[in-house]
Amino acid sequence: MTPEVNSEQAALWNGPGGHGWAAARDMVDxxxxxxxxxxxxxxxxxxxxxxxxxxxxxxxxxxxxxxALGDVPCVGVDISGPQIAVAQETENTRFFQADAQVHAFEPEFDLIVSRFGVMFFDDPVAAFGNLRTAAKPGGELRAVVWRSKDENPFMTTAERAVTTLIPDLPAFDPDGPGPHSLADPDRVRQVLGDSGWTAIDLREVELDCTMPEDVLPTYLTMLGPVGRALQTMAEQEREEILRTVLREFDPFVRDGEVRFPTASWEIRGSAPL
Ligand SMILES: C[S@@+](CC[C@H](N)C(=O)[O-])C[C@H]1O[C@@H](n2cnc3c(N)ncnc32)[C@H](O)[C@@H]1O
Incomplete structure (x- = not known):
């Protein structure tokens, strides 16, 4: 039987978090x-x-x-049923729902990638160790993870704007699973080393992300803790808070486009030969 781990994250990504990301998939991409x-x-x-x-x-x-690779078999794994349900398979892409920290992988991949999907494990050493079992000898890990909140001000603008308006927003635990849990490069090196990856290398990535201005209200109401709180409110209260939050995003808006800088690590590692 699969051990029960990551139960809080499983509940989030199979509940409101996962449904929000599933509905927002085109915008997220x-x-x-x-x-x-x-x-x-x-x-x-x-x-x-x-x-x-x-x-x-x-x-x-x-x-x-x-x-891009042609006929190479490509596989996506996610703990979130709502997202896997709408992940469209192609001729050489298949998807399955599982907790990557404990799923029994076959060592069949020479590349493991992730776009912001590896920061939510309750035991990162166990999880990255398990991912190593999915890699062929010498297989590569290439994952992007967010750097700190301070280096990604766009991501916390909504939270800052609602501090007094939604005082019971869940508090951020910098050491617990969450978007910024792998922001500390020393911690990442330690986690990857302890889980058996070699040739560990972290590269700073700074990229501008964009979306049309008229999509911003949807972005704010569908994603993250503020989005989830807004979804539970009566319409009038939601509209009032949303207006306040939107004003805080003015510095990022220009000529009908929202543009914001992001800071992340590209984590590289190799499975031992
Ligand atoms: C920030 S989203 C990124 C999704 C996707 N990679 C993208 O870029 O659109 C994080 C993803 O990690 C998934 N996730 C969280 N914990 C997981 C786990 N233990 N095993 C597999 N997937 C997990 C969530 O369900 C969610 O889809």
Whole structure:
């Protein structure tokens, strides 16, 4: 039987969090397109025989990699049923729902990628150790993870705007599973080393992400803790708070476009030969 781990995250990504991301899939893929491009370029660096995308969501990244590589088998795994349900398979892309921390993988991949899908494990050493079992000897890990909140001010603008308006918003635990849990490079090196990856390398990535201005209200009401809180409110209260939050995003809006800088790590590692 699969051990019961990551139960809080499983509840979130199979509940409101996962449904929000599933419904917002086209928007997410537009906003995070620069990171898709980065991982597609990584996949094309050398010949591949099998690629795994961890925390693949609705699968945009692994479908793009599959399209770029031709007939290489590509697989996406995610703990979120609502997202896997709408992840469209292609001739060489398949998806399945599982907790990547404990799923019994076969060692069939020479590349494991992730776009912001590996920061939610309750035991990162166990999880990255388990991912290593999915890699062929010498297989590569290429994952992007967010750097700190301070380096990604766009991501916390909504939370800052509602501090007094929604005082019971869940508090952020910097050491617990969450978007910024792998922001500390020393921690990442330690986690990857302890889980048996070699040739560990962290590269700073700074990319501008964009979305049309008229999509911003949808973005804010569908994603993240503020989005989830807004969804539970009566319409009038939601509209009032949303107006306040939107004003805080003015610095990012220009000529009908929302543009914001992002800071992340590209984590690289190799499975031992
Ligand atoms: C921020 S979303 C990124 C989704 C997708 N990679 C993308 O870029 O659109 C994080 C994803 O990680 C998934 N996830 C969280 N914990 C997981 C776990 N233990 N095993 C597999 N997937 C997990 C979530 O369900 C979610 O789809």
């Amino acid at each position: 537009v906003v995070l397109q620069p990171y898709e491009d980065l991982l597609v370029a990584a996949a094309k660096e050398r010949p591949r025989t099998g690629v795994l995308d961890v925390g693949c969501g609705t699968g945009g990244v692994i479908r793009a990699i599959a399209a």
